[in-house]
Amino acid sequence: MISILNGRRTQMKQLQKQELGLLNPFFAGWEETILWSGLQGHMGHAWVDDGNSPTSARVLVGDFCFLAGRPDLALIEKIDLPISQKFLLLIPRTADWEELIQQAYAGRCQKLTRYAIKKQPDVFDPPKLKAFANSLSGEFELLPINRELYDAAKREVWSADLCSQFSSWAEYERNGLGFAVLHGNELVCGASSYSFYDEGIEIEIDTRKDYRRKGLAQACAARLILECLDRKIYPSWDAANLESVSLAEKLGYHFDHPYRAYEVEFYTACSMQAKDV
CATH class of the missing domain: 3.40.630.110 (GNAT acetyltransferase-like)
Known part of the structure; x- marks a missing residue:
């Protein structure tokens, strides 16, 4: 050009x-x-x-x-x-x-x-994160994103960005990582890799509008962070709003600066x- x-x-x-x-x-x-x-x-x-x-x-x-x-x-x-x-x-x-x-x-x-949220690999409290991940009531199920959930996420506008940067399930399976909350058979929340880099992933969290403020995002994000820690990769977080900053801080992150x-x-x-x- x-x-x-x-x-x-x-x-x-x-x-x-x-x-x-x-x-x-x-x-x-x-x-x-x-x-x-x-x-x-x-x-x-x-x-x-x-x-x-x-x-x-x-x-x-x-x-x-x-x-x-x-x-x-x-x-x-x-x-x-x-x-x-x-x-x-x-x-x-x-x-x-x-x-x-x-x-x-x-x-x-x-x-x-x-x-912007600080990138500090050693700030997380695994027992606290496990408690968050296990905090959902029995009507909800927290599962790794598999082929079926990958397809389900991409079908809906609210959840598409959970997997939108991966053109196929094979690419997501190879380079992506995520967890989803189901209510019955319906996908209602997810925490996943928006992108990936050499040392980790950038976290994307989306909750269906009628299921917000039920602790689903906190549980889902905590489970994803724990999985990243187990795999020795970094779960990076960047906040679009102050509500996202607040959730990040509950999970162990620290605010850096606005931009x-x-x-x-x-x-x-x-x-x-x-x-x-």
Whole structure:
């Protein structure tokens, strides 16, 4: 893709796995495991503004788009995504990207505050987590996500993100991990890997609206964390709201800092194109 910016001709380059080292100067020290999934070549795609001497970079994994380096409209003006995806979270590393994002997507971008959670492998209390995992009443059943539950999760809008970043059961079975709560034969809550990286997973938790505030998310998340500890992988947590922060803290995590994100809605079915600026 070629774009003219302030008289400068910019040609975006999508990176191959062997070229991902070009991203290190832009994203080093950024403690986001969804980003790490892209940097390590496990998931998503990455671009730079110039394959020889890059000054800007973009990493896209699922619903998350990370931006770093010198603000460059070419990296945000057009992003091709699956037809089913209706929004994207743009996460700038520095504040100087924000004005460009708001210009490019005026009228369809919402500024959000998200909450980073510290990554501390030794803070968990297994007996406490086991108590949480065993706290459900007898009407509920807590099970590992198997092929049947994987398919069930992907069929419903509320639960799709439990497995949405894994294109097949075989891929999820190989790289994913999760647990689900059933009420009768119905899936009503799940805690699963939204993404995976070398040392762990990023946790996704979803509860059906009519089953919230029953302790299901706490039990499901506790069971997933215990499984991660048994497998010696890290269960990373990033919070979309303060309620998620509160649940994380009950499970042993500690809040780190708030950060800015921009939720951008789609106009077209398969791609997002910035309006003229």
